[in-house]
Amino acid sequence: MQDLSLYIHIPFCDHKCIYCDFYSIIKHENINQYFNSLLTELSFYSENLKKKYVIKSIFFGGGTPSFVNPELLNSVITKIREELNVDDRVEITMETNPGTVDKNKILLVKSTGINRISIGIQSFDETELKFLTRIHDRETAIKTVYDFYESGFENISIDLMFNLPGQTKSVWTSNLKQAVELPVNHISAYSLILEKGTILNKMVLDGKVKMQDEDYDADLYELAIQFLSDNGYRQYEVSNFSKKGFECLHNLAYWRHKEYLGLGTSAHSFINNKRWWNYSSLRMYMNSVASKGYAVRSSELLKPDELREEYVMLNLRGPGLNLKELYVKYGNTWYEHNKKYIDKLFQSGFIIRNDNFIKFTSRGYALCDEILSNFH
Ligand code: SF4
Known part of the structure; x- marks a missing residue:
């Protein structure tokens, strides 16, 4: 049996953040139908996969998976367990945004078997959070971490963003200080990238916002590497840092060029030296799954x-x-x-x-x- 990772894309979000170029949807009337399509798509692949693979990690990414009812995530996990070979120690991650969960919802999440939480905090600074148009404030971010921790989640990761317009070294350092004071064993630190088609890109083109230069970006990155290493977080990938034994198995599989199956809108897969990717549009994805069982937009066979x-x-x-x-x-x-x-x-x-x-x-x-x- 070979290892396989599963990625499941949940495209729904509460609103659109100014810097985001992910495929995310703020209309929610199709959530239930979308999950039906995910189950159909999973069944399309499962018969072949069952013969050869064991699932080592499952990752619900988005979008905002924590935005939807955990029962829906549970329906996918249950079907995966019914139709595929799942490792006893499977890592199951849910991306979460502060402001979309409370303690009751967290208990439901726990009952699904999800055992790793990745929280998109981005910043603890109120001004930065407002600039990024996140729905949470500093207090909600901290409370979300503790709510998961107190509900029995040990494997918690948070995302932080640096090189925001006007971000000083002192603000970035205080974000990092706040992060390591929390019960989190994994930190992802990403530089803010200006993507075409985003509201932020328009703000920059209109001269309303000025991005910081590459040298300063490199300074903030080096500051993060040093600070996190001094505080016991080992760097195991360009943007990822963890306490020993808390590296993300799903990330590692990807960086080790292992095989993965992606389900849902815009999800990518890599199996048998072939890469394929799904339709991004919700309508095209659901129509394709309804008629064919799968929703591949395009594929390529990689040469040696x-x-x-x-x-x-x-x-x-x-x-x-x-x-x-x-x-x-x-x-x-x-x-x-x-x-x-x-x-x-x-x-x-x-x-x-x-x-x-x-x-x-x-x-x-x-x-x-x-x-x-x-x-x-
Ligand atoms: S919550 Fe995440 S996926 Fe949704 S719009 Fe904001 S950055 Fe994009």
Whole structure:
């Protein structure tokens, strides 16, 4: 049996945040029909998958999965358990936004078997939260973490965002300080990216908001790496930090180039060297599932050199590259081509090297994009 991760996209949100370019829907009349489509789509794939795979992680992402009734999430989990082989220690994550859950809802979430919570806090600073048009304030963010913790969730992650327009080092540091005081074992720290088509992009084009420059972004990132490492959070991927044993299994599978099935609008899948992605539009997704059982918009079969390239890049961005495994899967070409550069990176302190394993140091992660672009 091989490992498989499942991603389930829940596109519904309370409102649209100014910086968001995810496919999210603020009209809610189709929620029940959407979940019926998810169950149909799952059944379409399950017969083939059952023969070969065991499910190691399930991730409800969005959108805002915590916005919907937990009974609906439970209907998906129950069907997964009925139709697929699920590992006894399966990690089941639900992305959550503060302001969409109370203690009663959290108890319902717990009864579904969801055992990992990823909370989109983004900032503890009231001015920043208002700027980002989040629905929560600082107090609600902190209360949400404690409500989950006191309800028995040990595996809690929070998302924080840096390099917001006007964000000082002092505000970013106080966000990080507040984060490590909470009972969270995992922190994701992302730089605010300006995406085309967002309200924020228009504000920038209209001259109403000014983004900060790349050097300052790098300073804030390095500050986060240092601060989180000083406080016991080990960096295991470009944007992810955790206490020992609390790395996200779902993230790790992705960074290790393992196979995954995505269900729902805009979800991507990668199985048998083939990648495919679903329709983004809710209507097209549901119509396609109703008529065919699946909703693939397009697909591609990756060639061996493309697979090797992805394998190397994802592992290096993530938990590190096992050279022996690389050799077994894809031969020695990549290493031979890049050996001298790897030696140079090692001597300059950008990577660590143990037997057949190479991994970025904090300095390496900070320059990761530039370094990766130099490999060939
Ligand atoms: S809550 Fe998340 S997915 Fe929904 S609009 Fe805001 S950023 Fe986008």
